[in-house]
Amino acid sequence: MGGWYQSTLWLLAMAIHCALSQLEECKLYKDDPCRCAMENGRGLDLTALRNVSSFLNPSFGFLWSPCGNIIDYPGTDCSAGTAMCLVDNTADTKLSLGTLSSVVFSVDKSKTTFTAYLNYSGGSDDRETVMLMVCSSVSLPGSLSKSPQQDPPSTYHFLLTSPAVCEVQVFEPESHLSIGSIIMISLAVILFLYFSIGIIYMRAAQDAEGLQVIPHSAFWCSLPGLIKDGVRFIISPCTGSGVDQSKYEQIN
Secondary structure, three states: OHHHHHHHHHHHHHHHHHHHOOEEEEEEEOOEEEEEEOOOOEEEEOHHHOOOOEEEOOOEEEEEOOOOOOOOOOOOOOOOOEOEEEEEOOOOEEEEOOEHHHOEEEEEOOOOOOEEEEEEOOOHHHOEEEEEEEEOOOOOOOEEEEOOOOOOOOEEEEEEEEHHHOOEEOOOOOOOOOHHHHHHHHHHHHHHHHHHHHHHHHHHHOOOOHHHHOOOHHHHHHHHHHHHHHHHHHHHHHHOOOOOHHHOOOOO
């Protein structure tokens, strides 16, 4: 009764967790099964677990090789390329629970503590692994526990709590143009088109020469003086230099 009750609670907790989660795919970084990253460059780096493979008791347990090159039992289902292997030394059985090439990472954005999932497929008789990874401050390698029951029977659920699964900056993303930069570039393009098309028109349609080829040349020639007058008018209260009001028309 105790084992059945524990299994039911474990699976119920996993089902509630999945229902409330907001998963976002974390893509492999440079095809490395040990690292994944999202668009902002944040993600997972499991290289701290590269040489940590054994979660075994003397006769039965699991071998996990997140970065490869550890599990290799020639002539068994757990040959090179296996990510998770079930080892039963009593029955002399070794079953693959998924391959490295099938790894899929996802991040749960609904959690305040960094939480991610790792999935392996393609194991013996279609066995697969689902691992919930929770960032923790415990010492390396952390703690790996398995659900008492598979659901479905060919899917093995694990829980890993470790500092090795905390979110890190995997790469620095390329900088994007700010709104100000976009406005400045757009303004430069508009001015270039304005003068280019205007000069062509003035020469072709108006037979203009010299400064007259500039569209609205009178305005552009007077613009420096207008700017100078405007600046003097604005700073005159601060400098104490008065502005001759008689030069301005009264607005009735």
